[in-house]
Amino acid sequence: MSGAGLNPERPLRRVGPLALGVALVVLLGAVLAGLLVGAVGLSPGRVLAELADRLPWVSIDSGLTEQQSAIVWELRLPRVVLAGLVGATLAAAGAAYQGVFRNPLADPYLLGVAAGAGLGATLGIVSVGSASAVVPAVAFAGAVAAVALTYALGGVAGGGRAGTTLILAGVAVAAFFTAVQTFVQQRHADTVREVYSWILGRLSTVGWTEVGLLAPYAVVSVVVLLLHRRLLDVLAVGEEEAATLGVSASRVRLLVVAAATLGTAGAVAVGGLIGFVGLVVPHIVRLLAGSSYRVILPLSVLGGAAFLVLADLGARTVLSPAEVPIGVITAFVGGPFFAVVLRSGRRGWGP
Amino acid sequence: MNGIRGRGIRVAYNGLVAVAGVDLTVEPGEWVALVGPNGSGKTSLLRALAGTVAARGEIEIGGHALVSLPRRRAARLVALVPQHPVLPGGMTAAEYVLLGRTPHLGYWAGEGAADRRLALAALERLDAASLAGRPLGALSGGERQRVVLARAVAQDAAVLLLDEPTASLDIGHQQQVLDLVEGLRRERSIAVLGALHDLTLAAQYADRLVLLDRGRVVAEGPAEAVLTPEHLTLFSGARVALLRGPGGELVVSPRRDLPGESR
Numbered sequence: 001m002s003g004a005g006l007n008p009e010r011p012l013r014r015v016g017p018l019a020l021g022v023a024l025v026v027l028l029g030a031v032l033a034g035l036l037v038g039a040v041g042l043s044p045g046r047v048l049a050e051l052a053d054r055l056p057w058v059s060i061d062s063g064l065t066e067q068q069s070a071i072v073w074e075l076r077l078p079r080v081v082l083a084g085l086v087g088a089t090l091a092a093a094g095a096a097y098q099g100v101f102r103n104p105l106a107d108p109y110l111l112g113v114a115a116g117a118g119l120g121a122t123l124g125i126v127s128v129g130s131a132s133a134v135v136p137a138v139a140f141a142g143a144v145a146a147v148a149l150t151y152a153l154g155g156v157a158g159g160g161r162a163g164t165t166l167i168l169a170g171v172a173v174a175a176f177f178t179a180v181q182t183f184v185q186q187r188h189a190d191t192v193r194e195v196y197s198w199i200l201g202r203l204s205t206v207g208w209t210e211v212g213l214l215a216p217y218a219v220v221s222v223v224v225l226l227l228h229r230r231l232l233d234v235l236a237v238g239e240e241e242a243a244t245l246g247v248s249a250s251r252v253r254l255l256v257v258a259a260a261t262l263g264t265a266g267a268v269a270v271g272g273l274i275g276f277v278g279l280v281v282p283h284i285v286r287l288l289a290g291s292s293y294r295v296i297l298p299l300s301v302l303g304g305a306a307f308l309v310l311a312d313l314g315a316r317t318v319l320s321p322a323e324v325p326i327g328v329i330t331a332f333v334g335g336p337f338f339a340v341v342l343r344s345g346r347r348g349w350g351p
Numbered sequence: 352m353n354g355i356r357g358r359g360i361r362v363a364y365n366g367l368v369a370v371a372g373v374d375l376t377v378e379p380g381e382w383v384a385l386v387g388p389n390g391s392g393k394t395s396l397l398r399a400l401a402g403t404v405a406a407r408g409e410i411e412i413g414g415h416a417l418v419s420l421p422r423r424r425a426a427r428l429v430a431l432v433p434q435h436p437v438l439p440g441g442m443t444a445a446e447y448v449l450l451g452r453t454p455h456l457g458y459w460a461g462e463g464a465a466d467r468r469l470a471l472a473a474l475e476r477l478d479a480a481s482l483a484g485r486p487l488g489a490l491s492g493g494e495r496q497r498v499v500l501a502r503a504v505a506q507d508a509a510v511l512l513l514d515e516p517t518a519s520l521d522i523g524h525q526q527q528v529l530d531l532v533e534g535l536r537r538e539r540s541i542a543v544l545g546a547l548h549d550l551t552l553a554a555q556y557a558d559r560l561v562l563l564d565r566g567r568v569v570a571e572g573p574a575e576a577v578l579t580p581e582h583l584t585l586f587s588g589a590r591v592a593l594l595r596g597p598g599g600e601l602v603v604s605p606r607r608d609l610p611g612e613s614r
Contacts, residue, residue: 227459230456237450238437291441
């Protein structure tokens with residue numbers, strides 16, 4: 001790396017190649033596991049051959065029937081990719097929120113995304129049914145509307161959209177949207193089960209439609225958040241000092257909130273309210289790899305993707321052929337894992 | 352033309368006046384000490400000059416009106432060392448000093464090799480090179496203050512604002528920090544404006560003292576003219592003796608009234 005030799009300790013190192021390598025290997029392992037294991041028992045060797053067959057200059061006859069091949073390409077792979085995109089987006093948004101609000105409890109749902117999407121989805125389900133393609137669209141719209149309202153409210157209140165003001169505005173907006181959602185739900189008790197199952201989160205997908213819907217939002221969101229990693233380190237010294245360094249905290253916050261909201265709303269629209277990923281993955285990365293957002297953001301993207309691919313694998317295999325809501329898995333596995341990391345972690349949330 | 356020029360600077364928080372019309376000039380290479388009792392407006396004046404609070408009146412930094420400067424350009428001209436800097440415990444000293452390069456970078460740009468070199472050089476200049484890889488949470492008070500100053504040096508601004516840079520340091524570290532500031536001022540012709548609560552140190556290091564009380568300038572000039580018995584009663588009715596040190600320097604010494612002693 002440049003700058004080496006000036007200081008043997010290399011205190012200015014960004015994401016180390018080792019950490020990046022480990023994260024990539026973990027993600028690759030998760031993806032392979034997600035492709036090899038499923039409700040239908042396919043021989044792992046044949047699935048690997050099927051995958052290798054698609055590589056350039058490789059031609060292997062996997063021996064899978066056309067139907068089995070479709071399971072790999074139209075069921076398992078899109079689902080793994082979808083889980084990876086959702087996990088990466090939620091973890092990146094959570095990490096960025098923790099930085100921009102300087103709040104260890106921040107997660108992507110902080111400013112009302114969850115309540116807005118919940119209301120949107122409920123309205124969609126009661127009016128057109130849960131199978132309709134309208135549901136993700138109204139969930140997305142609800143999520144964006146809730147954050148926009150939070151932002152507007154934060155500006156009207158005193159304090160000029162300071163972090164705390166925005167968080168409190170988010171609480172108010174979320175309470176309001178949740179109240180409306182509960183009211184609508186009570187009026188349509190027959191759909192409670194569908195709404196509930198939507199809220200718990202699911203990544204069921206057939207083919208690539210959902211991936212296609214989410215990918216643009218996820219990619220733009222993650223890229224913009226990654227571009228802010230240095231500025232999030234600047235904000236670590238507080239808003240006033242950031243201002244003396246020429247950085248407007250409110251401008252960074254606006255861009256981060258906008259990018260995170262687009263990605264999170266997209267993720268929520270296709271995956272429901274999957275909790276825990278956005279909160280815990282960045283913390284695990286922070287505890288293992290250091291407190292700089294130059295490290296936390298890229299590693300959270302990879303770690304979030306790997307975590308959700310594995311959680312989804314659990315969700316569809318634990319009670320196979322039935323599915324466990326993925327939010328149950330993320331919390332059930334993530335909670336204890338987080339506790340272990342917290343116990344053995346060297347670097348905590350700075351004072 | 353660098354340095355600070357201020358005319359009629361006023362700062363108010365929700366109607367509460369903190370700085371009530373201050374005129375102030377600091378030339379390049381000059382060290383001016385802001386002195387005054389607690390709550391006299393020293394910090395607010397520094398914040399106004401750094402552009403982090405809204406202020407009325409005219410403020411020129413390096414010949415440019417502060418209000419017309421974009422934030423990033425202003426940050427290239429003025430560096431502020433706050434009294435209580437936020438020091439993220441997990442950040443290394445070198446990472447922290449590198450933040451000083453922020454105003455020289457585009458919004459989404461990363462630091463280049465030159466920025467990293469400047470950051471490490473700033474640490475070296477403040478005799479803190481050995482701290483580079485240490486997390487801020489593991490630094491002593493004196494080490495922290497040097498690292499914070501190094502960040503301001505890396506910022507490479509022509510105006511350095513210091514808010515109580517020696518508070519909570521032992522006497523040796525106070526002198527060390529002020530000597531480092533003195534060296535920087537000479538080397539780079541930096542205009543230094545520092546709020547100092549230790550009047551003896553202020554008298555020894557600064558070219559000029561500006562005494563604030565309740566947001567106004569009460570006295571201004573060399574230490575002998577500013578640190579007079581009647582001015583010093585402004586400091587919450589302080590009872591002090593003005594002495595001369597072995598080199599003829601002014602010493603402000605606190606005096607305790609003993610019981611039974613007549614005044």
